[in-house]
Amino acid sequence: xxxxILRKRNEAxxxxxxxxxxxxxxxxxxxxxGCWDFFKSPLEAIGQxxxxxxxxxxxxxxxxxxxxxxxxxxxxxxxxxxHPQALCSRExxxxxxxxxxxxxxxxxxxxxxxTFTVRLFESRIPVGEKKLRVILFSFNGNTEHERDLHSRxxxxxxxxxxxISSSPLSVLQAFQASGVRVDSLVTTSLGNxxxxxxK
Numbered sequence: 279x280x281x282x283i284l285r286k287r288n289e290a291x292x293x294x295x296x297x298x299x300x301x302x303x304x305x306x307x308x309x310x311x312g313c314w315d316f317f318k319s320p321l322e323a324i325g326q327x328x329x330x331x332x333x334x335x336x337x338x339x340x341x342x343x344x345x346x347x348x349x350x351x352x353x354x355x356x357x358x359x360x361h362p363q364a365l366c367s368r369e370x371x372x373x374x375x376x377x378x379x380x381x382x383x384x385x386x387x388x389x390x391x392x393t394f395t396v397r398l399f400e401s402r403i404p405v406g407e408k409k410l411r412v413i414l415f416s417f418n419g420n421t422e423h424e425r426d427l428h429s430r431x432x433x434x435x436x437x438x439x440x441x442i443s444s445s446p447l448s449v450l451q452a453f454q455a456s457g458v459r460v461d462s463l464v465t466t467s468l469g470n471x472x473x474x475x476x477k
Contacts, residue, residue: 293382297381297382297383297385297452297453298452299386299451299455329442332416334417334418334442336349337418337435347450358370360379365463377400381395382397383395384453385452386452390422390425391423391424392445393431394415394421396413396415397416398411399414400412414466417467420433420445439452443471443472443474446472447477
């Protein structure tokens with residue numbers, strides 16, 4: 279469940295709190311007919327089990343206890359880093375003092391509108407007239423909904439590896455289209471699946 283991290287040099291202006299981008303068509307495959315319909319449901323169910331086991335373990339109905347503990351700890355640390363008045367350890371106080379942390383919603387437009395929440399870490403003190411900005415993309419906690427005004431948001435539910443792979447790249451394109459220059463890309467663990475989308 280490793281992250282995909284974008285490092286960016288500072289440019290003039292305030293970083294936007296929401297970014298909207300009309301990327302490539304991101305609709306789901308249309309329903310097929312014939313013999314495939316007979317096998318489709320069981321194969322999709324097996325595919326989702328494999329996806330949740332190997333790629334997106336937080337999508338399982340029952341999350342592994344150690345992952346649940348990690349998520350609780352991450353939630354506490356995230357709260358502390360976003361709320362300077364919160365009590366915390368000396369190590370986290372140093373991070374609070376040196377970095378501001380906030381979440382940014384990146385909306386990818388299409389027949390299915392997807393909203394990816396990325397976390398921005400920005401140094402408070404410039405280094406050589408520039409601030410360091412680190413943008414963290416997570417495959418968890420994202421949403422999607424149909425373009426219809428009455429459509430309700432639901433958890434992002436990628437059904438193909440291509441969708442998992444291309445989504446962080448769409449977010450990267452959204453930043454680029456809004457004038458954000460990204461200098462480097464760091465991928466670990468699941469984040470490496472993004473490299474597959476580069477082809």
